[in-house]
Amino acid sequence: MLLVTGGAGYIGSHATRALAAAGHDVVVYDDLSEGFSDAVLGKPLVVGDILDTEKLQKTLKDHAVDAVLHFAARCYVGESMQKPDLYWRVNRDGTRSLLKAMAGAGVGKLVFSSTCAVYGVPDSVPMHEDTPHRPLSVYGETKAAMEGEIADSDVEAVVFRYFNAAGASSDAVLGERHDPETHLIPLALMAARDGATLTINGDDYPTPDGTCVRDYIHVMDLADAHVAGVQRLLAGNSGLTANLGSGRGYSVLEIVEAVRRVTGRPLATQVGPRRPGDPPALYARAERAESELGWRPQFTDIQVIVEHAWRALRD
Numbered sequence: 001m002l003l004v005t006g007g008a009g010y011i012g013s014h015a016t017r018a019l020a021a022a023g024h025d026v027v028v029y030d031d032l033s034e035g036f037s038d039a040v041l042g043k044p045l046v047v048g049d050i051l052d053t054e055k056l057q058k059t060l061k062d063h064a065v066d067a068v069l070h071f072a073a074r075c076y077v078g079e080s081m082q083k084p085d086l087y088w089r090v091n092r093d094g095t096r097s098l099l100k101a102m103a104g105a106g107v108g109k110l111v112f113s114s115t116c117a118v119y120g121v122p123d124s125v126p127m128h129e130d131t132p133h134r135p136l137s138v139y140g141e142t143k144a145a146m147e148g149e150i151a152d153s154d155v156e157a158v159v160f161r162y163f164n165a166a167g168a169s170s171d172a173v174l175g176e177r178h179d180p181e182t183h184l185i186p187l188a189l190m191a192a193r194d195g196a197t198l199t200i201n202g203d204d205y206p207t208p209d210g211t212c213v214r215d216y217i218h219v220m221d222l223a224d225a226h227v228a229g230v231q232r233l234l235a236g237n238s239g240l241t242a243n244l245g246s247g248r249g250y251s252v253l254e255i256v257e258a259v260r261r262v263t264g265r266p267l268a269t270q271v272g273p274r275r276p277g278d279p280p281a282l283y284a285r286a287e288r289a290e291s292e293l294g295w296r297p298q299f300t301d302i303q304v305i306v307e308h309a310w311r312a313l314r315d
Protein backbone atom coordinates (compact mmCIF):
# COMPACT_ATOMS: atom_id res chain seq x y z
CA MET A 1 0.00 0.00 0.00
CA LEU A 2 1.23 3.48 -0.88
CA LEU A 3 0.25 6.76 0.78
CA VAL A 4 0.13 9.81 -1.50
CA THR A 5 0.05 13.11 0.36
CA GLY A 6 -1.37 15.86 -1.83
CA GLY A 7 -2.83 13.19 -4.10
CA ALA A 8 -5.84 15.37 -4.95
CA GLY A 9 -3.64 18.10 -6.44
CA TYR A 10 -2.34 18.59 -9.96
CA ILE A 11 0.77 16.41 -10.00
CA GLY A 12 -0.30 14.17 -7.11
CA SER A 13 -3.53 13.15 -8.84
CA HIS A 14 -1.72 12.19 -12.04
CA ALA A 15 0.81 10.20 -9.99
CA THR A 16 -1.95 8.47 -8.01
CA ARG A 17 -3.59 7.38 -11.23
CA ALA A 18 -0.28 6.14 -12.71
CA LEU A 19 0.54 4.22 -9.51
CA ALA A 20 -2.86 2.52 -9.56
CA ALA A 21 -2.47 1.72 -13.26
CA ALA A 22 0.87 0.08 -12.43
CA GLY A 23 -0.93 -2.20 -9.95
CA HIS A 24 -0.27 -0.43 -6.65
CA ASP A 25 -2.86 0.06 -3.92
CA VAL A 26 -3.01 3.74 -3.05
CA VAL A 27 -4.52 5.82 -0.28
CA VAL A 28 -4.58 9.59 -0.70
CA TYR A 29 -4.07 12.05 2.18
CA ASP A 30 -5.03 15.62 1.32
CA ASP A 31 -6.55 18.61 3.11
CA LEU A 32 -8.34 19.67 -0.11
CA SER A 33 -7.06 23.24 0.34
CA GLU A 34 -5.85 23.16 -3.27
CA GLY A 35 -6.85 19.69 -4.40
CA PHE A 36 -10.20 18.32 -5.55
CA SER A 37 -11.81 15.17 -4.18
CA ASP A 38 -13.00 14.17 -7.67
CA ALA A 39 -9.36 14.11 -8.86
CA VAL A 40 -8.58 11.00 -6.79
CA LEU A 41 -10.86 9.05 -9.15
CA GLY A 42 -12.45 6.86 -6.50
CA LYS A 43 -9.31 5.92 -4.55
CA PRO A 44 -9.59 6.00 -0.76
CA LEU A 45 -9.18 9.60 0.44
CA VAL A 46 -8.31 10.66 3.97
CA VAL A 47 -9.03 14.36 4.40
CA GLY A 48 -6.42 15.61 6.84
CA ASP A 49 -3.85 18.25 7.60
CA ILE A 50 -0.18 17.45 6.94
CA LEU A 51 0.58 18.97 10.35
CA ASP A 52 -1.69 16.43 12.04
CA THR A 53 1.03 13.89 12.87
CA GLU A 54 -1.32 11.66 14.82
CA LYS A 55 -3.80 11.34 11.99
CA LEU A 56 -0.99 10.68 9.52
CA GLN A 57 0.47 7.99 11.74
CA LYS A 58 -2.91 6.36 12.21
CA THR A 59 -3.48 6.41 8.43
CA LEU A 60 -0.08 4.82 7.81
CA LYS A 61 -0.84 2.06 10.33
CA ASP A 62 -4.49 1.48 9.41
CA HIS A 63 -3.62 1.04 5.75
CA ALA A 64 -0.38 -0.90 6.34
CA VAL A 65 1.52 1.57 4.18
CA ASP A 66 4.90 0.46 2.75
CA ALA A 67 6.02 3.76 1.20
CA VAL A 68 4.94 7.40 0.99
CA LEU A 69 4.89 9.84 -1.93
CA HIS A 70 4.90 13.37 -0.54
CA PHE A 71 3.32 16.02 -2.79
CA ALA A 72 1.43 18.03 -0.16
CA ALA A 73 2.89 21.54 -0.13
CA ARG A 74 2.16 25.15 -0.99
CA CYS A 75 3.57 25.78 -4.45
CA TYR A 76 3.24 29.42 -5.55
CA VAL A 77 6.42 31.47 -5.79
CA GLY A 78 4.59 34.82 -5.55
CA GLU A 79 2.40 33.75 -2.61
CA SER A 80 5.47 32.46 -0.77
CA MET A 81 6.95 35.96 -0.76
CA GLN A 82 3.74 37.42 0.68
CA LYS A 83 3.04 34.66 3.19
CA PRO A 84 6.41 33.19 4.17
CA ASP A 85 5.14 31.86 7.50
CA LEU A 86 2.49 29.81 5.75
CA TYR A 87 5.14 28.26 3.50
CA TRP A 88 7.50 27.41 6.38
CA ARG A 89 4.62 25.92 8.33
CA VAL A 90 2.97 23.80 5.64
CA ASN A 91 6.12 22.88 3.72
CA ARG A 92 8.93 22.46 6.23
CA ASP A 93 6.89 21.77 9.38
CA GLY A 94 4.53 19.58 7.35
CA THR A 95 7.47 17.47 6.21
CA ARG A 96 8.71 17.19 9.80
CA SER A 97 5.25 16.04 10.80
CA LEU A 98 5.18 13.43 8.05
CA LEU A 99 8.67 12.14 8.90
CA LYS A 100 7.67 11.83 12.56
CA ALA A 101 4.54 9.92 11.63
CA MET A 102 6.53 7.64 9.33
CA ALA A 103 9.06 6.94 12.11
CA GLY A 104 6.21 6.20 14.53
CA ALA A 105 4.56 3.83 12.06
CA GLY A 106 7.81 2.18 10.98
CA VAL A 107 7.57 3.36 7.35
CA GLY A 108 11.02 4.08 5.90
CA LYS A 109 10.57 4.77 2.17
CA LEU A 110 9.71 8.15 0.69
CA VAL A 111 9.43 9.74 -2.75
CA PHE A 112 9.54 13.50 -2.47
CA SER A 113 8.42 16.29 -4.84
CA SER A 114 11.08 18.94 -4.95
CA THR A 115 11.72 21.63 -7.52
CA CYS A 116 14.35 23.26 -9.68
CA ALA A 117 13.49 26.42 -7.68
CA VAL A 118 16.03 25.16 -5.12
CA TYR A 119 18.77 26.12 -7.60
CA GLY A 120 17.71 29.74 -8.12
CA VAL A 121 19.70 31.45 -10.88
CA PRO A 122 22.34 28.93 -11.90
CA ASP A 123 25.79 29.95 -13.12
CA SER A 124 25.22 27.81 -16.19
CA VAL A 125 22.55 25.70 -17.87
CA PRO A 126 21.62 22.92 -18.20
CA MET A 127 21.43 22.43 -14.45
CA HIS A 128 22.64 19.17 -12.96
CA GLU A 129 21.79 17.76 -9.55
CA ASP A 130 24.95 19.14 -7.94
CA THR A 131 24.25 22.72 -9.06
CA PRO A 132 24.50 24.74 -5.82
CA HIS A 133 21.30 25.66 -3.99
CA ARG A 134 20.64 29.39 -4.14
CA PRO A 135 16.86 29.68 -4.04
CA LEU A 136 15.42 33.09 -4.90
CA SER A 137 12.01 32.62 -3.34
CA VAL A 138 10.68 31.50 0.02
CA TYR A 139 9.03 28.67 -1.91
CA GLY A 140 12.45 27.48 -3.13
CA GLU A 141 13.95 27.93 0.34
CA THR A 142 11.25 25.84 1.97
CA LYS A 143 11.66 23.08 -0.63
CA ALA A 144 15.43 23.05 0.00
CA ALA A 145 14.67 22.87 3.74
CA MET A 146 12.28 19.95 3.15
CA GLU A 147 15.05 18.15 1.28
CA GLY A 148 17.30 18.85 4.28
CA GLU A 149 14.77 17.43 6.75
CA ILE A 150 14.52 14.27 4.67
CA ALA A 151 18.31 13.95 4.31
CA ASP A 152 18.66 14.26 8.10
CA SER A 153 16.04 11.59 8.75
CA ASP A 154 16.35 7.82 8.60
CA VAL A 155 14.10 7.34 5.57
CA GLU A 156 15.39 6.07 2.24
CA ALA A 157 14.27 8.75 -0.20
CA VAL A 158 13.97 9.39 -3.89
CA VAL A 159 13.96 13.18 -4.32
CA PHE A 160 12.70 14.53 -7.63
CA ARG A 161 13.39 18.12 -8.67
CA TYR A 162 10.73 19.04 -11.20
CA PHE A 163 11.20 21.64 -13.86
CA ASN A 164 8.00 23.23 -15.25
CA ALA A 165 5.18 20.73 -14.85
CA ALA A 166 2.71 21.14 -17.71
CA GLY A 167 0.02 19.37 -19.70
CA ALA A 168 -2.76 17.10 -18.51
CA SER A 169 -3.80 13.47 -18.82
CA SER A 170 -4.13 12.61 -22.50
CA ASP A 171 -7.78 11.55 -22.00
CA ALA A 172 -8.55 14.95 -20.41
CA VAL A 173 -9.85 13.30 -17.23
CA LEU A 174 -7.30 15.14 -15.07
CA GLY A 175 -5.82 18.57 -15.60
CA GLU A 176 -4.31 21.62 -14.00
CA ARG A 177 -6.71 23.50 -11.72
CA HIS A 178 -4.90 26.18 -9.78
CA ASP A 179 -6.69 29.13 -8.26
CA PRO A 180 -5.39 31.68 -8.91
CA GLU A 181 -3.59 30.38 -11.99
CA THR A 182 -0.10 31.83 -12.38
CA HIS A 183 1.52 29.46 -14.87
CA LEU A 184 2.22 30.40 -18.43
CA ILE A 185 0.60 27.58 -20.42
CA PRO A 186 -2.82 27.61 -18.68
CA LEU A 187 -2.85 31.42 -18.62
CA ALA A 188 -2.08 31.56 -22.34
CA LEU A 189 -4.77 28.96 -23.08
CA MET A 190 -7.33 30.85 -21.00
CA ALA A 191 -6.45 34.09 -22.75
CA ALA A 192 -6.86 32.38 -26.14
CA ARG A 193 -10.19 30.88 -25.06
CA ASP A 194 -11.53 34.16 -23.63
CA GLY A 195 -10.13 36.53 -26.25
CA ALA A 196 -8.02 38.18 -23.55
CA THR A 197 -4.49 39.54 -23.83
CA LEU A 198 -1.54 37.63 -22.40
CA THR A 199 1.20 39.72 -20.81
CA ILE A 200 4.71 38.60 -21.64
CA ASN A 201 6.88 39.25 -18.62
CA GLY A 202 9.78 40.98 -20.33
CA ASP A 203 11.31 40.56 -23.79
CA ASP A 204 14.77 41.92 -23.11
CA TYR A 205 16.40 38.86 -21.58
CA PRO A 206 19.68 37.49 -22.93
CA THR A 207 17.92 34.63 -24.73
CA PRO A 208 17.49 33.99 -28.49
CA ASP A 209 14.14 35.86 -28.73
CA GLY A 210 14.45 37.96 -25.57
CA THR A 211 11.83 36.04 -23.56
CA CYS A 212 12.46 33.57 -20.73
CA VAL A 213 13.25 29.96 -21.52
CA ARG A 214 11.88 27.12 -19.38
CA ASP A 215 11.93 23.33 -19.46
CA TYR A 216 8.29 22.16 -19.69
CA ILE A 217 7.80 18.58 -18.58
CA HIS A 218 4.56 16.68 -19.14
CA VAL A 219 2.73 15.82 -15.92
CA MET A 220 2.21 12.24 -17.16
CA ASP A 221 5.97 11.88 -17.52
CA LEU A 222 6.38 13.18 -13.98
CA ALA A 223 3.81 10.65 -12.81
CA ASP A 224 5.71 7.80 -14.52
CA ALA A 225 8.93 8.87 -12.83
CA HIS A 226 7.20 8.50 -9.46
CA VAL A 227 6.14 4.97 -10.32
CA ALA A 228 9.77 4.13 -11.19
CA GLY A 229 11.01 5.92 -8.06
CA VAL A 230 8.79 4.11 -5.60
CA GLN A 231 9.38 0.76 -7.30
CA ARG A 232 13.10 1.29 -6.86
CA LEU A 233 12.60 1.81 -3.13
CA LEU A 234 10.15 -1.09 -2.76
CA ALA A 235 12.74 -3.34 -4.42
CA GLY A 236 15.10 -2.46 -1.57
CA ASN A 237 17.38 -0.16 -3.54
CA SER A 238 18.92 3.05 -2.26
CA GLY A 239 17.44 6.52 -2.68
CA LEU A 240 18.66 9.21 -5.02
CA THR A 241 18.12 12.81 -6.07
CA ALA A 242 17.24 13.40 -9.71
CA ASN A 243 16.10 16.25 -11.93
CA LEU A 244 12.94 15.66 -13.92
CA GLY A 245 13.01 17.75 -17.06
CA SER A 246 13.11 17.24 -20.78
CA GLY A 247 16.54 18.79 -21.16
CA ARG A 248 15.31 21.36 -23.65
CA GLY A 249 13.89 24.80 -23.15
CA TYR A 250 11.11 26.76 -24.85
CA SER A 251 10.76 30.51 -24.74
CA VAL A 252 7.58 32.35 -23.76
CA LEU A 253 7.13 33.31 -27.43
CA GLU A 254 7.47 29.68 -28.51
CA ILE A 255 4.73 28.77 -26.03
CA VAL A 256 2.54 31.58 -27.40
CA GLU A 257 3.04 30.19 -30.92
CA ALA A 258 2.21 26.65 -29.76
CA VAL A 259 -0.97 27.95 -28.09
CA ARG A 260 -2.02 29.73 -31.30
CA ARG A 261 -1.42 26.58 -33.35
CA VAL A 262 -3.21 24.24 -30.93
CA THR A 263 -6.24 26.46 -30.26
CA GLY A 264 -6.49 27.93 -33.74
CA ARG A 265 -7.20 31.26 -32.06
CA PRO A 266 -5.36 34.56 -32.39
CA LEU A 267 -3.86 34.94 -28.97
CA ALA A 268 -3.14 38.64 -28.37
CA THR A 269 -0.05 39.54 -26.38
CA GLN A 270 1.49 42.62 -24.83
CA VAL A 271 4.94 43.02 -23.36
CA GLY A 272 5.03 43.93 -19.69
CA PRO A 273 7.91 44.39 -17.26
CA ARG A 274 10.13 41.58 -16.14
CA ARG A 275 8.73 39.52 -13.27
CA PRO A 276 11.06 39.94 -10.27
CA GLY A 277 13.21 36.89 -9.63
CA ASP A 278 12.75 35.36 -13.10
CA PRO A 279 16.00 33.78 -14.31
CA PRO A 280 16.48 34.11 -18.11
CA ALA A 281 16.85 30.41 -18.90
CA LEU A 282 16.34 27.23 -16.89
CA TYR A 283 16.57 23.74 -18.26
CA ALA A 284 17.61 20.43 -16.85
CA ARG A 285 20.32 17.97 -17.37
CA ALA A 286 18.19 14.95 -16.68
CA GLU A 287 20.45 12.02 -17.49
CA ARG A 288 20.48 10.74 -13.93
CA ALA A 289 16.79 9.86 -13.95
CA GLU A 290 17.39 7.90 -17.14
CA SER A 291 20.51 6.07 -16.01
CA GLU A 292 19.22 5.29 -12.51
CA LEU A 293 15.53 4.73 -13.15
CA GLY A 294 15.27 4.05 -16.86
CA TRP A 295 12.97 7.08 -17.06
CA ARG A 296 12.85 9.24 -20.10
CA PRO A 297 10.09 11.73 -20.97
CA GLN A 298 7.70 10.50 -23.66
CA PHE A 299 5.96 13.81 -24.39
CA THR A 300 8.76 16.11 -25.46
CA ASP A 301 6.85 17.87 -28.23
CA ILE A 302 5.59 21.16 -26.78
CA GLN A 303 2.64 21.06 -29.18
CA VAL A 304 1.44 17.80 -27.59
CA ILE A 305 1.89 19.16 -24.05
CA VAL A 306 -0.13 22.26 -24.94
CA GLU A 307 -2.74 20.17 -26.76
CA HIS A 308 -3.34 17.98 -23.72
CA ALA A 309 -3.59 21.06 -21.48
CA TRP A 310 -6.08 22.61 -23.91
CA ARG A 311 -8.31 19.54 -24.01
CA ALA A 312 -8.43 19.39 -20.22
CA LEU A 313 -8.95 23.14 -19.68
CA ARG A 314 -12.08 23.79 -17.66
CA ASP A 315 -14.28 26.87 -17.69
Ligand code: UDP
Nearest residue numbers: 182183184187199200201212214252275278
Ligand atom coordinates in the same frame (compact mmCIF):
# COMPACT_ATOMS: atom_id res chain seq x y z
N1 UDP B 1 5.09 34.24 -17.90
C1 UDP B 1 4.67 35.28 -18.75
N2 UDP B 1 3.36 35.67 -18.67
C2 UDP B 1 2.46 35.10 -17.82
C3 UDP B 1 2.91 34.03 -16.97
C4 UDP B 1 4.24 33.63 -17.05
O1 UDP B 1 5.45 35.81 -19.53
O2 UDP B 1 1.30 35.52 -17.80
C5 UDP B 1 6.51 33.82 -17.97
C6 UDP B 1 7.20 33.85 -16.62
O3 UDP B 1 7.65 35.15 -16.31
C7 UDP B 1 8.32 32.84 -16.85
C8 UDP B 1 7.68 31.81 -17.78
O4 UDP B 1 6.55 32.48 -18.37
O5 UDP B 1 9.39 33.46 -17.53
C9 UDP B 1 7.19 30.58 -17.07
O6 UDP B 1 6.45 31.01 -15.96
P1 UDP B 1 5.61 30.04 -15.02
O7 UDP B 1 4.98 30.87 -13.96
O8 UDP B 1 4.72 29.18 -15.85
O9 UDP B 1 6.70 29.06 -14.40
P2 UDP B 1 8.01 29.36 -13.52
O10 UDP B 1 9.16 29.14 -14.45
O11 UDP B 1 7.93 30.72 -12.97
O12 UDP B 1 7.95 28.30 -12.46
